Amino acid sequence: MTGIEEILNGFASALSLTNLLVCLAGVALGTLVGVLPGLGPVGAISMLLPLTFSMEPVSALILVAGVYFGGMYGGSTTSILVNVPGEAASVVTTLDGYKMTQKGRAGAALAISAIGSFIAGTIGMVLLTFLAPPIARMAIKFGPPEYFAIVLAGLLILSRLTDKSLIRSYLLISVGVVIALVGIDPSSGMLRLTFDSPWLVDGVDFIPIIMGLYGLAEVIGSLEQVHLKPEKTDLSLKKLLPTRTEMKRSTGPIVRGGLLGFFMGLLPGPANILSTYASYGLEKKLSKHPEEFGKGAIEGVAGPESANNGASTGALVPLLSLGVPFSPMPAILLSAFMIQGITPGPLMMTQHSALFWALIASMYIGNVMLLVLNLPMVGLFAKVSYIQPKVLMPIVMIFCFIGAYSVRSSMFDVIVMIVFGIFGYLLRKAKMEPSPLVLGVILGPVLESSLRQSTLIFHGDLTQFFARPISCTLLVIAFLITVWPLIGKLFRRKASREKAS
Amino acid sequence: MSQTVFRARVITALVLLVLGIVVLWQSRDLPFGTLNRMQAGFFPILFGCLMSGLSLAMLCNLYRSRKNGAVTDDGSHEDEEPVHLRGALAFVAIFVLFVLVTNAFGFLAASVVAMAAAGYVMGLRNWRLAVLSVGTAAVIWIIFDVWLGLSLPHGAWL
Numbered sequence: 001m002t003g004i005e006e007i008l009n010g011f012a013s014a015l016s017l018t019n020l021l022v023c024l025a026g027v028a029l030g031t032l033v034g035v036l037p038g039l040g041p042v043g044a045i046s047m048l049l050p051l052t053f054s055m056e057p058v059s060a061l062i063l064v065a066g067v068y069f070g071g072m073y074g075g076s077t078t079s080i081l082v083n084v085p086g087e088a089a090s091v092v093t094t095l096d097g098y099k100m101t102q103k104g105r106a107g108a109a110l111a112i113s114a115i116g117s118f119i120a121g122t123i124g125m126v127l128l129t130f131l132a133p134p135i136a137r138m139a140i141k142f143g144p145p146e147y148f149a150i151v152l153a154g155l156l157i158l159s160r161l162t163d164k165s166l167i168r169s170y171l172l173i174s175v176g177v178v179i180a181l182v183g184i185d186p187s188s189g190m191l192r193l194t195f196d197s198p199w200l201v202d203g204v205d206f207i208p209i210i211m212g213l214y215g216l217a218e219v220i221g222s223l224e225q226v227h228l229k230p231e232k233t234d235l236s237l238k239k240l241l242p243t244r245t246e247m248k249r250s251t252g253p254i255v256r257g258g259l260l261g262f263f264m265g266l267l268p269g270p271a272n273i274l275s276t277y278a279s280y281g282l283e284k285k286l287s288k289h290p291e292e293f294g295k296g297a298i299e300g301v302a303g304p305e306s307a308n309n310g311a312s313t314g315a316l317v318p319l320l321s322l323g324v325p326f327s328p329m330p331a332i333l334l335s336a337f338m339i340q341g342i343t344p345g346p347l348m349m350t351q352h353s354a355l356f357w358a359l360i361a362s363m364y365i366g367n368v369m370l371l372v373l374n375l376p377m378v379g380l381f382a383k384v385s386y387i388q389p390k391v392l393m394p395i396v397m398i399f400c401f402i403g404a405y406s407v408r409s410s411m412f413d414v415i416v417m418i419v420f421g422i423f424g425y426l427l428r429k430a431k432m433e434p435s436p437l438v439l440g441v442i443l444g445p446v447l448e449s450s451l452r453q454s455t456l457i458f459h460g461d462l463t464q465f466f467a468r469p470i471s472c473t474l475l476v477i478a479f480l481i482t483v484w485p486l487i488g489k490l491f492r493r494k495a496s497r498e499k500a501s
Numbered sequence: 502m503s504q505t506v507f508r509a510r511v512i513t514a515l516v517l518l519v520l521g522i523v524v525l526w527q528s529r530d531l532p533f534g535t536l537n538r539m540q541a542g543f544f545p546i547l548f549g550c551l552m553s554g555l556s557l558a559m560l561c562n563l564y565r566s567r568k569n570g571a572v573t574d575d576g577s578h579e580d581e582e583p584v585h586l587r588g589a590l591a592f593v594a595i596f597v598l599f600v601l602v603t604n605a606f607g608f609l610a611a612s613v614v615a616m617a618a619a620g621y622v623m624g625l626r627n628w629r630l631a632v633l634s635v636g637t638a639a640v641i642w643i644i645f646d647v648w649l650g651l652s653l654p655h656g657a658w659l
Binding site (some may be wrong): 092165168170174187188193390394395398423429430432452459 | 616
């Protein structure tokens, strides 16, 4: 059977009435659960996995795929509407998405998020269909030195996006890494920074930290806006949807974000998160209006949301073609496969080819359903932004408590969230963006483990990082991007002194 | 920068300096290892030093900014949100109250109390406050405990 015939058979299977209904249910449930702060797509899939136990394999995987995409879209909704990221990859969306909401453009932000996710998902699906085997083979060449280089480069480059001051950014990254170190050292089993407290032995999860820094800090700060009444603007579809100018400005970021996200998703590690920051930085560099970023630039929503979806699709390549998940979300999808007695990998395409192509086809269909389902609901979601802060903020507060508790069913996580809520409010007053801290928490463990493994491989000779082409390239780029503005500043100072004298 | 931003940055830098020193103190007994074989204490000590050093650098920069007259309080920062300290402290007290009531009486009771207190602080009164606190708590209980099976805490007394 040719490739085209296999794809067509896959569509035939996915387009059965049962599977269409299952896909719709998955997308709807995924969006609903993903909207709930703290749960996100990982939480959504974990909670809904038991539903698949008694289902046919094709239907079960279609349901999980629907929840996967729906959960991602849901996670960005709260970022845009109430400045509470539904998941780590939606943090960047708060920078401009929430600002758009404050300007009365919540509908446009949500719509662009849905449209961008759809286009990026489609681009990703096409690339997945044709490039899966050769690309997966390349990704295997990444070893600990490459993981370290990509994480360090990511931290150095991405911290520049959020604050003009390198000292403040690096300080917050250090804080994040230190928080990530709390708990048991994975190599030696020794306890670190636990202060003899049993609660800290398992470490500190990043979800309560994010919810505190963004969600609770917003709740505390809302008192300063309680006198504001949200403007009653026209809620007709014409006003809710992006204008022609906004669509034109979003087209490039959506395509670039989708491609960037897809190729980053092939790499191990938290590609979803890194791709959103990378896309934000790229769009800010390319934009004709870079000064608008952080104040409600539509490119700041379109690019990262597309990159997130692209990365999620790219992450499926190593999972489906090699059977190896490179990040938490594909790992949960892997468990869904194993529940059905299927082992993804090179043999899946031969032993379960009908299932493989039905899954691919259902992802195309799920992507369309996401758009069809959520675009008309943009108006409903946008109405949330018109609720007065005195009503909305107590509700957000309780959802934050639930979100933090739901991570590990522990009140300790609620306490962590409260502490970071207070710290987040302090950062707000100091005009310091908290995202470098979040990056440090999430990337800290990968940074440490990859460096320790690399130094073991290199017998302590750090110059060996530059003997490997991928790690060398990444580290040199990171160094140049970090140092270049400082060199520029020195030259400018010298020039102005010469001019003065 | 405004006085508010200046003060907030000073407090942030001081808090993180103290935290950095605490991290170094807590990590003093951990084995550091070598570059060839890093041990459990390598990263905590390295990043504890970074935190402390960068906090000090931030404090130095802030001191220099004030000396150069970059910190102003001349009304040119009117677009900044004012600091509502009393309200912020009220919210912190509500958060603490939520944890205490949850441990004693469970999540549902704590949600009602916290929502009522938060709504009151925000300016809601009478039936609106009652509907918000009881209604939202009930909906949350149904979604998370009943439908999603999250098993919210019932409290030591119930």
